[in-house]
Amino acid sequence: MEPGSDAERTGTVLMRGELTGQAGWDYAPAPESRDVVTLAGEYGLFIGGEFVPAASGRLLPTVNPATEETLAQVAEAGEADVDRAVAAARDAYERVWGPMPGAERAKYLYRIARLLQERSREFAVLESLDNGKPIKESRDVDVPLAAAHFFYHAGWADKLEHAGFGPSPRPLGVAGQVIPWNFPLLMAAWKLAPALAAGNTCVLKPAETTPLTALLLAEVCQQAGLPPGVVNVTTGAGSAGAALVAHPGVDKVAFTGSTEVGKQIQRAVAGTGKRLTLELGGKAANIVFDDAPVEAAVEGIVNGIFFNQGHVCCAGSRLLVQEPAADAVVGRLRDRLATLRLGDPLDKNTDIGAINSREQLGKIRELSDAGEAEGAERWSPPCELPGRGFWFPPTVFTGVSPSHRIAREEIFGPVLSVLTFRTPGEAVAKANNTPYGLSAGVWTEKGSRILWLAQRLRAGVVWANTYNRFDPASPFGGYRESGFGREGGRHGLGAYLDV
Numbered sequence: 283m284e285p286g287s288d289a290e291r292t293g294t295v296l297m298r299g300e301l302t303g304q305a306g307w308d309y310a311p312a313p314e315s316r317d318v319v320t321l322a323g324e325y326g327l328f329i330g331g332e333f334v335p336a337a338s339g340r341l342l343p344t345v346n347p348a349t350e351e352t353l354a355q356v357a358e359a360g361e362a363d364v365d366r367a368v369a370a371a372r373d374a375y376e377r378v379w380g381p382m383p384g385a386e387r388a389k390y391l392y393r394i395a396r397l398l399q400e401r402s403r404e405f406a407v408l409e410s411l412d413n414g415k416p417i418k419e420s421r422d423v424d425v426p427l428a429a430a431h432f433f434y435h436a437g438w439a440d441k442l443e444h445a446g447f448g449p450s451p452r453p454l455g456v457a458g459q460v461i462p463w464n465f466p467l468l469m470a471a472w473k474l475a476p477a478l479a480a481g482n483t484c485v486l487k488p489a490e491t492t493p494l495t496a497l498l499l500a501e502v503c504q505q506a507g508l509p510p511g512v513v514n515v516t517t518g519a520g521s522a523g524a525a526l527v528a529h530p531g532v533d534k535v536a537f538t539g540s541t542e543v544g545k546q547i548q549r550a551v552a553g554t555g556k557r558l559t560l561e562l563g564g565k566a567a568n569i570v571f572d573d574a575p576v577e578a579a580v581e582g583i584v585n586g587i588f589f590n591q592g593h594v595c596c597a598g599s600r601l602l603v604q605e606p607a608a609d610a611v612v613g614r615l616r617d618r619l620a621t622l623r624l625g626d627p628l629d630k631n632t633d634i635g636a637i638n639s640r641e642q643l644g645k646i647r648e649l650s651d652a653g654e655a656e657g658a659e660r661w662s663p664p665c666e667l668p669g670r671g672f673w674f675p676p677t678v679f680t681g682v683s684p685s686h687r688i689a690r691e692e693i694f695g696p697v698l699s700v701l702t703f704r705t706p707g708e709a710v711a712k713a714n715n716t717p718y719g720l721s722a723g724v725w726t727e728k729g730s731r732i733l734w735l736a737q738r739l740r741a742g743v744v745w746a747n748t749y750n751r752f753d754p755a756s757p758f759g760g761y762r763e764s765g766f767g768r769e770g771g772r773h774g775l776g777a778y779l780d781v
């Protein structure tokens with residue numbers, strides 16, 4: 283079947299998909315067991331330490347994007363529920379969490395971190411079921427990094443006065459936190475861990491399509507004995523996020539998601555005195571010079587754009603390759619893509635899982651079609667897509683010019699746009715030719731060239747000879763249309779302190 287054919291678009295192929303190409307070895311299926319997860323038919327909101335129904339009684343389904351099976355019905359928070367959650371958070375802040383010594387708060391964070399590790403298999407399977415990401419990514423990246431964020435911030439909780447924010451930095455109060463669907467558990471950890479370490483209480487709004495691991499994390503908070511109201515989870519649609527952001531009882535708003543919604547939130551918060559951090563979209567350049575080791579660069583390109591199906595705000599979605607190396611790099615990249623395996627997210631051999639939702643699949647198709655219509659050349663490895671669920675093959679566009687939509691707009695899918703450059707100056711000019719400013723990658727042997735570029739690339743994070751490296755101690759964030767504020771490290775902690 284040709285990628286992009288009618289059969290691919292309508293999903294009529296009934297086989298488990300596998301990219302065949304040149305791979306010399308077949309893999310036997312190695313599915314992770316679903317039995318480690320117990321799904322409830324219905325989930326409530328987590329408010330004041332208890333799971334409670336929404337005041338309206340309304341529920342939203344959450345779906346496995348690999349099969350379109352409904353996994354559960356989840357309570358849809360309305361304004362009254364958000365109000366209740368903010369009141370619970372305020373009460374917990376004033377009576378318990380705010381006055382608690384940092385060393386005591388740290389114990390709860392360590393406990394949550396350890397429970398995340400103990401229940402890591404359960405979290406990984408649930409994340410792959412609800413999000414569609416390959417189990418090897420949820421198992422080896424999302425869950426360990428989420429635990430690492432709690433461990434790291436537990437270490438800060440009793441050392442805030444030594445963090446360089448003055449002798450007695452104070453928490454802000456109640457944090458309203460809204461997160462997207464691409465890293466549901468990890469984004470919850472990025473939001474909750476620093477807020478709690480700094481002494482704030484939280485109301486978290488997960489994405490509508492991926493609420494389940496945030497609710498399991500709420501259960502872990504119960505298990506850790508976290509005082510009621512310190513963490514609250516109000517699942518629901520975008521309107522629940524808007525109600526949380528607008529609530530007068532919220533002191534700090536932290537948002538990760540699209541630039542469009544980020545702008546709405548900035549308008550809603552303007553003039554209220556609330557503190558705000560925004561982590562928005564990106565259109566990162568991954569720049570490969572002709573002296574870069576090709577094999578390593580190709581691995582970095584694959585990791586940069588095909589990790590998590592390209593649903594990554596800092597994805598290296600624009601490959602800028604120096605002209606003399608372009609043919610070799612693109613040729614080797616095609617060979618490598620032919621060895622990737624697409625299919626069941628719970629199979630431990632799977633490299634590319636499902637697209638998170640039908641809506642997101644529609645956006646990826648629309649932008650990819652626009653790339654072809656504007657004259658770029660589209661290529662995917664030979665690929666059969668499963669008949670049910672939401673799937674898109676890894677796709678590379680060559681002959682892309684900076685004016686094409688696929689070079690300018692965030693696709694948020696497994697689609698790479700390849701552009702070329704001749705000189706370092708041209709690489710910088712093309713890389714910076716975007717309204718975003720979140721991340722960039724540089725591949726070259728020359729350390730001096732890395733430093734020269736890092737000074738000129740307008741990106742919050744620049745990776746050199748690697749890509750998509752995350753550590754709780756390292757601040758992450760963007761500027762321009764990628765937002766402002768940092769998450770992680772001392773800088774991220776400062777976003778939750780009155781400094």
Ligand code: TAP
Pocket residue numbers: 460461462463464487488489490491518519520521522523524525527538539540541543544546547561562563564594595642645692693694
């Ligand atoms: P958004 O629509 O921005 O959603 C992010 C979060 O905000 C979700 O929890 C969403 O709830 C909530 N939300 C929606 N409207 C809101 C409002 N008016 N006020 C407050 N909260 C609101 O992103 P998305 O729908 O997940 O994806 C859309 C595009 O955003 C993607 O195609 C991609 O380009 C980009 N994106 C970027 C990132 C990062 S990390 N930079 C992550 C995800 C998506 P619902 O889920 O219920 O809508």
